[in-house]
Amino acid sequence: MAKKSTPVLSRANLWSLDDYAKRRPTFQAEVMAHKKNRTVHLGNHLTLNFEDEMTVRYQIQEMLFAETVDQEGVQSELDAYLPLIPDGSNFKATMTLEFVDDVEKKRQLSHLIGIEDRIWIQVEGSSKLYSIADEDIDREADYGPSTVHFLRFELTKEMKAALKYGVGLAMGVDHPRYKAAINPLPQTVRNALVADLK
Numbered sequence: 001m002a003k004k005s006t007p008v009l010s011r012a013n014l015w016s017l018d019d020y021a022k023r024r025p026t027f028q029a030e031v032m033a034h035k036k037n038r039t040v041h042l043g044n045h046l047t048l049n050f051e052d053e054m055t056v057r058y059q060i061q062e063m064l065f066a067e068t069v070d071q072e073g074v075q076s077e078l079d080a081y082l083p084l085i086p087d088g089s090n091f092k093a094t095m096t097l098e099f100v101d102d103v104e105k106k107r108q109l110s111h112l113i114g115i116e117d118r119i120w121i122q123v124e125g126s127s128k129l130y131s132i133a134d135e136d137i138d139r140e141a142d143y144g145p146s147t148v149h150f151l152r153f154e155l156t157k158e159m160k161a162a163l164k165y166g167v168g169l170a171m172g173v174d175h176p177r178y179k180a181a182i183n184p185l186p187q188t189v190r191n192a193l194v195a196d197l198k
Helices: 017-036 053-066 071-084 102-111 157-165 187-194
Strands: 039-042 046-050 090-097 119-123 148-154 169-175 178-182
Touching: 017 053, 039 169, 039 178, 053 071, 071 090, 090 102, 119 157, 157 187, 169 187
Parallel strands: none
Antiparallel strands: 039 046, 046 090, 090 148, 119 169, 169 178
8 A cells, every 4th residue: 555644653753842832832723623523422421533643743742742751751652642543444533431520420431331342433335334442452451441442443445435435424322321323424524534544
């Protein structure tokens, strides 16, 4: 596959702290505008933020800006965040569950175990495609339900071709205790995600 995707981040192309401090106000505004078309709310408590090179760069630069990190720390931040950048055949998202307080959160999470595996996208004319969740996390070692999960949706060649042709895209969740769907997604969101496909 031809490598014409957005440059992968590395230490070499991260901005220095001084450079980032100068760029930060403008870059923050650009990222917030960019994220608007990459954010999907499913029901009242579940949000998907679809990641790409810009959103991941922002997360890494902000982490480095907020902390004093040595060179080893910079690499560990890169290692943590780079897998979130889509690689041309998939969509990648950070899924967040949000509740009003800790008591409600604990109660709801106990009912929503496994919800991260029940998020789906559907390319018009194709079957639902379910998320692959938390690939780089030892889920057996997890001490309990989490409010944050990392999802990948791996598309077939046919799905990619159909989206590039212009068909609609739907998204939803069908956990027994939490159901929501958007069909179709707004065109602006659909187009932003299709731009991730190479």
